[in-house]
Amino acid sequence: MSLHVPPPGSPFPGGYPGPPEPERDSAGLGILTALVVALIGGTVYGLVAGEIRYEIGWAAIGVGFLTGYSASKATGGPNPFLTAVAAVFSIGGVYLGExxxxxxxxxEExxxxxxxxxxxxxEPVTETWEQIFKDTWTLLFFALAAVGAVAGARKASAD
Incomplete structure (x- = not known):
């Protein structure tokens, strides 16, 4: 709770309590936010990587970071459950991107x-994914997305 500076001549010389902070500890809002951000991030990642035909590691981290950060900010603070949900959704976002x-x-073909x-x-999309992405690097990108989500949630909690 913050103290507001009183106007001159006020009977409260030390300040007075301001309005209460709104409570935003809604897991549903955090889950919805994480889902939307993961879908948008994964789509952007996929379109960019598809056009340049190169998988971008920092983009996978970015999808995860934005997902975790947004979910944590939407609920107003740290929540281990939402951090785990954001990590799972960020992996799904990277998979969508691939x-x-x-x-x-x-x-194009x-x-x-x-x-x-x-x-x-x-069917051709999943066959191509299996040919191109089903390898150790894909697992690394999924892990990077999950780590990014945890880092994003922690950063949002620190802000």
């Missing part, structure tokens, strides 16, 4: 728009 990379690659290929023809 599927989008596979869709971008296939869309098959001459089908990325959205149509991603939403209607998932």
């Amino acid at each position: 599927l989008i990379v596979a869709a971008v690659i296939n869309s 098959l001459n089908i728009p990325v959205t149509e290929l991603f939403l209607s023809h998932s």
